[in-house]
Amino acid sequence: MMAFVSAFFGVSGVGTGRALGQSRSSGFQALKSKWDAVVPARMTTDIKTEIPDVLKSILERKEEEVAKLKAEVEAAGPDHPIAKRLAGENEVSGIFYSALKRPNNTLTIIAEIKRRSPSKGHIAYIKDPALLSRTYWEAGASCISVLTDYEGFGGSLDDLREVVSEQKSYKDEYPPPCPVLRKDFTIDEIQIAEAAVAGASAVLLIVSALGEKRTKELLDACERIGIEALVEVHDEDELKIAVDSGAKIIGVNNRNLRTFEVSLETARRLRPLIPDDVVSVAESGISGNLDAWELRDMGYNSILVGESLCRAYELSTETTTMYQRGYNQAKGLIMAFKAKGSVQFGPTTSAAFYGRGEGAKETLGEMSI
């Protein structure tokens, strides 16, 4: 029994054809001179030694979770869905990539379900993640991110399954269902297979947690298992690792995991170094439409937003008398993020939502999804 499982675990297979179809583009070569100017030759050293403390403790916990999951799958034998997924050759659908990459100057939204976090503590009581995902979908979010780590974020794999099932129920509706990201600290192939079996379209790979070799191995594993990857970076060194590993969706996280400070300057610095055929996602600390529009104007394809949406959702559901039935502030926020307004005119979120302010003039067509 051990033999079949160990054949999968810890062995990084080579992917079977890139469903997304992008080869290393010549545009990538064109970026080389930019890299040479920004990133010194020490680049390719193992960055694992620099893991921030907060990540270290999370990763130790993940090692334990992975060991437990492997034992369960081993005990169940080769018919366990996760064992089967690891054994098979699977196609990558590419729906996560295509949901995020819209025509230039169009910002797509990955809306996150986040109850709490190491940096902020309690964020929102979310009783029904599927219902929240419906609000996000109705507002025009392109993808949903579900945090499945319990200790740090209050999430679970059940949250993910419920959201996937809710989204699938819109298969004949417009807009189409949102693909779902399993947001967790991925360190092993078995978590990727677990996410795929639960219905996720993508997993998160954090370069500062994985280092260069493991990032590449897990990206290859994603192709073999048939799931996409959002590869997260915090600086130029990590970005180069992501690009060299063949990442097609790269998230620039504005949160410094050592200080927990959030600065959109990280996104501004790194955006010119992301190749054009890669989906660029700005993550963390996006609190209003002006942040969103600034990131769109920097050239980001997408933003990933958790805290501000979840707080807005909770505020609306707790103060129902203030709002009409069916209206939720989280919905207004997503619509404002997507609005084609301008930082120059700077209407507030509510002004954009209600169609006031100079920037809002351009937006009204866009706001009805």
Ligand SMILES: O=C(O)c1ccccc1NCC(=O)[C@H](O)[C@H](O)COP(=O)(O)O
């Ligand atoms: O959010 C944290 O405190 C955190 C701490 C340690 C590791 C990861 C952390 N966050 C995960 C995320 O990437 C965010 O949930 C995501 O980017 C959304 O950020 P925000 O909109 O600021 O909630």
